[in-house]
Structure formats: structure tokens, C-alpha cells
Amino acid sequence: MKKALIIGGGFAGCAAAHQLELLGGYETTLVESAPFLGAGVRTNWYGGHPYTFGPRHFLTPYEDVYEYINKIIPLRNCNDHEFVTYVERDDDFYAYPINMQDVKSMPDYDKIKIEMEEASKNKINGAVQAQNLEEYWIKSVGKTLFDKFIDNYNKKMWLVDDCKEIDTFNWSPKGVAIKDGPKAAWDTVISAYPYASNGYDDYFDFSTKNAKVLLSTKIEKFDIKNKMVTIDRNELKFDIIISTVSPDILFNEENGPLKFLGRKIHNIVFPSEFVLPENVYFLYYANNEDFTRLVEYKKFTKHKSKNSLVGMEIPTIDGGKHYPLPFQSEQKKAQSYLDQLPTGVFSIGRAGTYLYGVDIDDCIKQSFLMSEILKQGGQDSPVPGEEYRFPEMKN
Ligand SMILES: Cc1cc2nc3c(=O)[nH]c(=O)nc-3n(C[C@H](O)[C@H](O)[C@H](O)COP(=O)(O)OP(=O)(O)OC[C@H]3O[C@@H](n4cnc5c(N)ncnc54)[C@H](O)[C@@H]3O)c2cc1C
Incomplete structure (x- = not known):
């Protein structure tokens, strides 16, 4: 052995x-x-509700990985999920990630359209050349969409003063493709969560x-x-x-030590069966709030209760080695x-x-x-x- x-x-x-x-x-x-x-x-418990530290949604493009885990802990399909971003500037909620159907409904669509047309000239074989996250997104979708969805969100997500400080693009190497409609982004992934109450x-x-x-x-x-x-x-x-x-x-x-960011999660029980609209699992906030997103756990866990537990994620300098x-x-x-x-x-x-x-x-x-x-x-x-x-x- x-x-x-x-x-x-x-x-x-x-x-x-x-x-x-x-x-x-x-x-x-x-x-x-x-x-x-x-x-x-x-899985932990608060107010009788099962929850994890953050959502821990099983989202995958890998069928072999899904088959493997589903045999050991059966998973419930969550492909009905909707993720939504609140944009204060428009006082409106839009599907996450950004899609053209929503973009066309925005009050400043005429301006965005011109910026997107300009941006499309920056793409070479579908990719843009950029030195940092700000340049990358502005070159991909234009300044207005960057300001609305990307700038503040990434500043608080990574606790930086300026998105120019973010100079790697591991998670989006091929350029941003804005999908046609709110569901299109999820066509190629399996969205699931364990049936078991202990996740x-x-x-x-x-x-x-x-x-x-x-x-x-x-x-x-x-x-x-x-x-x-x-x-x-x-x-x-x-x-x-x-x-x-x-x-x-x-x-x-x-x-030298490797730096990480941590997360604080505030768990709040609300006195109503559901807090977020049907099928909305997450709410992202793209503005000046300290938190990045809310998750309503029972959308994943299907826990039955007259109350609902919502977790609010706040990025922190300390609080665990969670984010490289x-x-x-x-x-x-x-x-x-x-x-x-x-x-x-x-x-x-x-x-x-x-x-x-x-x-x-x-x-x-x-x-x-x-x-x-x-x-x-x-x-x-x-x-x-x-x-x-x-x-x-x-x-
Ligand atoms: C808030 C949050 C929400 C997330 N939501 C999702 C999601 O919805 N869907 C999704 O797919 N992914 C999500 N993720 C990411 C995903 O959960 C993690 O990437 C994954 O669980 C990481 O597993 P890991 O084993 O690599 O690391 P960890 O889970 O960090 O495990 C490392 C383990 O090592 C232990 N350890 C550390 N140092 C030592 C040491 N010196 N000696 C012995 N043990 C040590 C730790 O205690 C820990 O148990 C989320 C992550 C966070 C932080």
C-alpha cells in the first residue's frame, strides 16, 4: 500500500x-x-432553517461531475433559477448576467447601443486586449454598462478603489458575450442542489x-x-x-504570504414565507452598498417554513481564506x-x-x-x- x-x-x-x-x-x-x-x-441551522456559508449552489457544465455527485447525494434540479441585479441608477432589477433583452429596456438604451457598437470594433476573434478589468469591460460593452453593473460591484467584491487594480482575467478569457435573453446564459449548465435537508x-x-x-x-x-x-x-x-x-x-x-479576502455572512430571518419573487434565488447589488448579494436559502433547500432565511454576503479583509x-x-x-x-x-x-x-x-x-x-x-x-x-x- x-x-x-x-x-x-x-x-x-x-x-x-x-x-x-x-x-x-x-x-x-x-x-x-x-x-x-x-x-x-x-450545512448549519439558524431559526430552524438549513443553510451553508454562502449559497453553495451546484452549477456545472460538466455532465460527468453531475452524474458522479448525483449518484452519491441525489440532486434536485434548480434550472428554474433566476438571478437578478439591482441597479440603483435605473431603480430597476435586471437578470444576471446582463442580456440584450434587458439592455434594450433600459432608459439609456440609445447611448448604450452606440457604445456597444463602438466596443464591438475592439474585438479581435471575439476577444479584447486589455490591461485591467476596467479597460476590458469598457472595451467589451462600453462605459455605461460598465458603470451600471461592473464598476461598483467589483470594487466591493475585491475591496479595491479602482477596477484598474484588477489585472487578471482568468474567469473570462475569451471576451464578454452578452446573451440574447435572461435564460440564455444558463442553457449549457446544470443547476442543482441536494435534496437532503443536510445538503x-x-x-x-x-x-x-x-x-x-x-x-x-x-x-x-x-x-x-x-x-x-x-x-x-x-x-x-x-x-x-x-x-x-x-x-x-x-x-x-x-x-511571502498569499493574500485572500474573507466573507462575513449576515443571516436574517424574515416573517414571511418567501422574501424574493418566485424563482429568484439571488439578488446581486451593483451599487454602493457594502454587501454583494443576498441569497434566499429555501429556494435551494426547499425547506418548509412560514419564515424565510436570507444570507447577506459582505466582503472582508479578514474572515477566512475564501477568495484568491x-x-x-x-x-x-x-x-x-x-x-x-x-x-x-x-x-x-x-x-x-x-x-x-x-x-x-x-x-x-x-x-x-x-x-x-x-x-x-x-x-x-x-x-x-x-x-x-x-x-x-x-x-
Ligand atoms: C461565500 C462562498 C460562497 C460560495 N458559493 C458557491 C456556490 O454557490 N457554488 C459553488 O460551486 N461554489 C461556491 N463557492 C466556492 C466553493 O464552495 C469552493 O470553491 C469549494 O468549496 C472549495 O473547496 P476546497 O476544498 O478547495 O477548499 P475549502 O472548502 O476552503 O477547504 C479547505 C479545508 O482545509 C482546511 N485547512 C486549512 N488550512 C489547513 C491546515 N493547515 N491543515 C489542515 N487543514 C487545513 C480548512 O479548514 C478547510 O476545511 C463559494 C465560496 C464561498 C467562499
């Missing part, structure tokens, strides 16, 4: 544990610093049932080059390591760590790849990829690439 260590018991770590079980031949230890598996995807929780136990799971456990020392770690003063050596934590931790931050930053300087730093990973050490998951675009389905997809590499006798961490990513409509 080969000895495998998994660092972190969030979705990526649990999915990796299951893939090793399916491969066979591994004695797997999973180390999780929290007292539970699943991290923010785990994804059973998956975490199922996927790790063959692993030795050490909860509330801290790794005292990393010697990643030799695939060794120290736990409880014992030096342990492994044949493979799958890390799902920020890669700077593995190298004692020798090139889309700044070239940080991305380069992350790469400097990932480049040092020796053969037999994989770094997957959102923090592990330092890619904001990595969602639940991508964590599973990465575990498939890792398994494929191991099956073929390889030992090298997959280089984060386009197959991990999905355009800007994801959470």
Missing part, C-alpha cells in the same frame, strides 16, 4: 479521498484543522469512509520537498500528498510556490490552485484529473488550466 496524505477536508480534499479509494492501493490519511469536514459547504454533508462522510480522518489537527511542520510533515511531534513520510490549502503554507511563506485575488502579483507569487511542488505532491481546490474560478464542481473535476494522472502512473500536479475554469457567471 502507498501512503497518501490529504491536507484539508473541504470539498476538494474529500473528493480526492474518494478518488484514492476508487483507485485502490492507498492508505489515506486526511488532516483537517477544523472539527468537521466540508468547510463552508457544510452535501453525507458526501463528506461517504467520500472519506476509507481514510483515516484526523479532525481538529494541526500540521506542525511541512517538509514538502521530502513529502514529510510533523503531526503531534511525529515526523511522517508519504508517497503522495494532496494539498488543498494555500500553497504558501507548504513552504512556510518563504516568498485576481492580481498578477499574487498570481505570480502563487505560481512561485506551485512551481516548487515536487513529483507526487498535488495542489488542488480553490486555495490550492489559488484560483477564484474554482467552484465545487471544479474541485471534483480536479480530483478526477488527479486520479487519471495517478492511474497512468504519473505523479505530477496538474497545472491549473482552462479545464478548471468557467466564465464569469459562476459564484
Whole structure:
């Protein structure tokens, strides 16, 4: 038996544990610093309502990933979902992401039309060349739509004073395509959520049932080059390591710490059966409010109650390593760590790849990829690439 260590018991770590079980031949230890598996995807309860930390909507273009998870924890189809953005300047709600049907209904459509026609000249093979997020969007859709939907939202999302500070475009490499109508953006994705009232929780136990799971456990020392770690003063050596934590931790931050943003979630119970209109799962706010979006949890969970629980997401400097930053300087730093990973050490998951675009389905997809590499006798961490990513409509 080969000895495998998994660092972190969030979705990526649990999915990796299951893939090793399916491969066979591994004695797997999973180390999780929290007292539970699943991290923010785990279901909690407030006022009798089940909820996760943020929506944790299962949204995927990958049929194999959907089939896989649906067999373990059956998923309810949520393709009726509508996401809506409030634009104060128009005092109106528009479907998210932006679509032409809504654009044509805007009070300043004549101006937007001219700007969009101008912008279309910037596209070469459907893509625009730009140095930063502001330039990218203005060149793609014009200044008015940028001001209404993108500017304030991204400033608060990434806690920057200016969208010019955002200088990577991992999540939208091919240029912005505004869809025809409100539903068109979701044609190619499966939208789902577990039927079970405890959401994804059973998956975490199922996927790790063959692993030795050490909860509330801290790794005292990393010697990643030799695939060794120290736990409880014992030096342990492994044949493979799958890390799902920020890669700077593995190298004692020798090139500097990687920056992340956190999230605060305010949970509010409302004294009405539903708060948002039928089928509206999220409300995005594109203005000066501190929060980015509201989610009405029961739209996903179908929890029955005379009240409704709404979560409000507020970006914070601290409050958890949730959002890797889309700044070239940080991305380069992350790469400097990932480049040092020796053969037999994989770094997957959102923090592990330092890619904001990595969602639940991508964590599973990465575990498939890792398994494929191991099956073929390889030992090298997959280089984060386009197959991990999905355009800007994801959470
Ligand atoms: C607010 C919010 C809402 C989201 N909503 C959605 C959504 O609707 N749909 C969607 O698909 N995705 C969503 N995502 C993204 C998705 O949930 C995450 O990308 C995914 O769950 C990440 O899983 P992970 O295993 O990579 O990381 P994590 O879930 O962060 O797990 C990492 C684990 O490692 C542990 N750990 C950290 N350091 C150490 C250490 N030194 N030793 C041991 N353990 C350690 C942590 O405690 C944690 O359990 C959302 C993310 C956030 C933050």
C-alpha cells in the first residue's frame, strides 16, 4: 500500500479521498484543522432553517461531475433559477448576467447601443486586449454598462478603489458575450442542489469512509520537498500528498504570504414565507452598498417554513481564506510556490490552485484529473488550466 496524505477536508480534499479509494492501493490519511469536514459547504441551522456559508449552489457544465455527485447525494434540479441585479441608477432589477433583452429596456438604451457598437470594433476573434478589468469591460460593452453593473460591484467584491487594480482575467478569457435573453446564459449548465435537508454533508462522510480522518489537527511542520510533515511531534513520510490549502503554507511563506479576502455572512430571518419573487434565488447589488448579494436559502433547500432565511454576503479583509485575488502579483507569487511542488505532491481546490474560478464542481473535476494522472502512473500536479475554469457567471 502507498501512503497518501490529504491536507484539508473541504470539498476538494474529500473528493480526492474518494478518488484514492476508487483507485485502490492507498492508505489515506486526511488532516483537517477544523472539527468537521466540508468547510463552508457544510450545512448549519439558524431559526430552524438549513443553510451553508454562502449559497453553495451546484452549477456545472460538466455532465460527468453531475452524474458522479448525483449518484452519491441525489440532486434536485434548480434550472428554474433566476438571478437578478439591482441597479440603483435605473431603480430597476435586471437578470444576471446582463442580456440584450434587458439592455434594450433600459432608459439609456440609445447611448448604450452606440457604445456597444463602438466596443464591438475592439474585438479581435471575439476577444479584447486589455490591461485591467476596467479597460476590458469598457472595451467589451462600453462605459455605461460598465458603470451600471461592473464598476461598483467589483470594487466591493475585491475591496479595491479602482477596477484598474484588477489585472487578471482568468474567469473570462475569451471576451464578454452578452446573451440574447435572461435564460440564455444558463442553457449549457446544470443547476442543482441536494435534496437532503443536510445538503452535501453525507458526501463528506461517504467520500472519506476509507481514510483515516484526523479532525481538529494541526500540521506542525511541512517538509514538502521530502513529502514529510510533523503531526503531534511525529515526523511522517508519504508517497503522495494532496494539498488543498494555500500553497504558501507548504513552504512556510518563504516568498511571502498569499493574500485572500474573507466573507462575513449576515443571516436574517424574515416573517414571511418567501422574501424574493418566485424563482429568484439571488439578488446581486451593483451599487454602493457594502454587501454583494443576498441569497434566499429555501429556494435551494426547499425547506418548509412560514419564515424565510436570507444570507447577506459582505466582503472582508479578514474572515477566512475564501477568495484568491485576481492580481498578477499574487498570481505570480502563487505560481512561485506551485512551481516548487515536487513529483507526487498535488495542489488542488480553490486555495490550492489559488484560483477564484474554482467552484465545487471544479474541485471534483480536479480530483478526477488527479486520479487519471495517478492511474497512468504519473505523479505530477496538474497545472491549473482552462479545464478548471468557467466564465464569469459562476459564484
Ligand atoms: C461565500 C462562498 C460562497 C460560495 N458559493 C458557491 C456556490 O454557490 N457554488 C459553488 O460551486 N461554489 C461556491 N463557492 C466556492 C466553493 O464552495 C469552493 O470553491 C469549494 O468549496 C472549495 O473547496 P476546497 O476544498 O478547495 O477548499 P475549502 O472548502 O476552503 O477547504 C479547505 C479545508 O482545509 C482546511 N485547512 C486549512 N488550512 C489547513 C491546515 N493547515 N491543515 C489542515 N487543514 C487545513 C480548512 O479548514 C478547510 O476545511 C463559494 C465560496 C464561498 C467562499
